[in-house]
Amino acid sequence: MSMSVPPAAVSPDRVTIGFLAFPGVTALDLVGPYEVLARLPITTVVVAATREPVRTDRGLQLIPDVDFDGCPALDVLVVPGGPGQTQACQDEALLSFVRDRSEVADTVASICTGALIVATAGPLQGRRATTHWLARAELRRMGAIPVAGRVVRDGKFLSSGGVSAGIDSALTLAADLMGPDAAQTIQLSIEYDPAPPFTAGSPTTAPPHIVDRLRAASRFAQ
């Protein structure tokens, strides 16, 4: 939590944003949007099935602030992805949490393969959404309508492309929540003036042999 107060003391007039964590989540899927959104005058909670440390896909461990039962009402639910998404999509308690909280939240923001979790839980059925470029066919199999955009909105569902796209998505959401000045202040404070050393961030711009290599290694049918 960004305030050092227990969940019960969360002020009801502040926006509360919950970041879902689960074993095998991709760290940047969660921390990218967290870094942007936690700079707003809001309350943030990292929420997981239990308050035990959560091991991300590469080993980094995060500590959840609250468990599912102890989670305050959420205005925004952020659902990251990662290799752990496969297991998360078979976890009834997690899917129920996503389904229940999506119903009352103003915004549900999925990052990367987090969209597959929201689709499996139900709320993205028949809706337009983006996801990691390798997971688009899988998203269709799960009942959503995959779109190739980096940040896509359909009603209260905001979805983003793979991993790093969560930063762009969170800046968009920050502007929706508190206006463009707030979002631009955050963008400048995190010096988000990206200058990738290669042009390889999308399957349409990366060298074909790099695209092929990742397709061959993907856990999703292509």
Place this chain on the structure above:
Amino acid sequence: MSMSVPPAAVSPDRVTIGFLAFPGVTALDLVGPYEVLARLPITTVVVAATREPVRTDRGLQLIPDVDFDGCPALDVLVVPGGPGQTQACQDEALLSFVRDRSEVADTVASICTGALIVATAGPLQGRRATTHWLARAELRRMGAIPVAGRVVRDGKFLSSGGVSAGIDSALTLAADLMGPDAAQTIQLSIEYDPAPPFTAGSPTTAPPHIVDRLRAASRFAQ
């Protein structure tokens, strides 16, 4: 650690990268480069004064893998920044760790105001380096030569601009370590094809009133 092995079992023929954590570190300063570099076939450790959870500046808690004494030999030391940098620069144990490990590492990569820590510890004295745009004058006061670039190399010292610049820096370092194909594979796997919704990521492009607001709120003399 990205391998589920204790520090003693770290293979000596693998590159080992240590990510320094301290109270008040900015989460994305650490996790941005971590997300890129942990995708290489290397060993990563998050290292802090103790193995107790580290609270980042916005509240998110990370668990270090090793403490200073238990840290294996590091080929690369990554030093993130954040508001906790002020306290870190007065912490003799932390400064000694940075000084000692910088001496033997092949690369010392600072992110954001992490450069102030490396400068205070000693190794950046008289060297060219970049940092968060609000901290350039402070970096000069600490004895380094501030440069306005997003990623700057001087000998074995790789420095980056504010917060999100660590992703660009880490892709540069990934290419140095394992070649451009490896770096591009990572860039595509994290879909790093940035599309910020505003043009506000640098003080030269952001609206002047946004720049002024952040200058006025900075903890550094401008």
